[in-house]
Amino acid sequence: MAGNIFGKLAADTLGLSDIGKIIDPKDFDKVDGDDYIMHEDGEKIFFVIKSKSDEYVFTNRGLLHVDGASAVSKKRTVKRHEFYYEKVHTVTLETAGTVDLDIEIKFSFGNEKFSIDVDKKQIEQLKDLYKTLVEVSRIQGKNYTAVEDGSNGLKMANEALSRCVIEGNITNIVQDLTNFNLDWMEALRKNYNNRDFTEVFEKYINN
Template sequence: MAANLFGKLASDTLGLSDIGKIIAPSDFDKVDGDDYIMHEDGEKIFFVIKSKSDEYVFTNYGLLHVDGASAMSKKRTVKRHDFCYETVSGVTLETAGTIDADVEIKFHFNEMPFSIDVDKKQLEILKDLYKALLEISRIQRMNYQRVQDGAEGLKMANDAISRSSITGDAAQVVKNLTDFNFNWMVDLRKTHNNRDFSETFKKYINN
């Protein structure tokens, strides 16, 4: 235990630890992840955490993770997690103890877990990201429930129609019903599937 503690303190002192730093908005254009942002499509950076080997770039469209194998390697893997395709869950924030040098924010994009250590001096700023991700998770859950309710309502309507007598061209009636069902579900998902969470980030993060 004492040896592990000594090793951690030595690592922090020598600057070898992988504790992330929150990057100021004025420096967003200097991070590696900025090169992969879809600026042409209106994507905007709202929050960046950078460690020696990784960058976590939070945008209005999702998370861009620039994944480094190690601090010594220049090799990077760029991974995207979009809000319109993946849901955020399990958002937690762990504050630091007396001797800890870092705090930790944890969350999932679908089944992919993330655990990011951040300098404890930046806890107050990290709280803003915590609140934004928590709100995004809440909105996504609410949207999912609305889509489920809409689909259930459509099913009930179809069941009622199936018990009724069909008049006219049966094939055309079936085609019209199929087209209606398809368009209903497309519109439902489009209405209740946020791609852009700019307003949520603006609400909680002061850039």
């Protein structure tokens, strides 16, 4: 146990630690991830955690992960996760003990799990990110339920209609019903699948 503690202290002193730092908003334009943000489409950075090898750039549209192979390598892999296509879930925040140097935020974005260590001195800022992700997860869960309920309602209506005697041109009726179903589902997804979470970030992140 003591060896691990001294090892972490030595690594931090030598600059080898991979504990992330929360970047000040005035320096967002200096991070590597800024080059890959869709500024032209209204995407905006709200929160950045940067370690020796990785950057986690949280925007109103999702997460941009600039994944480094190591602290000494210049090779980077840019991975994008968007709220429109992937659900945020299982968000947890682990605070620091007496001898810990870091705190940890964990969450899943779709099928990918993230665990990010952050300097414990920045606990207040990380709490803001934690609350933001929890709220995003809550809204996405509510939207998923709404879409599912709407889909089930449409299915029941179609099943009831299939048991009725239908008069007229069957080809036109089937075509009209198909178009109605497509329009119904498109409207559901449009109303209950947020692409932009600017309001949530502005509510919890104090930029």
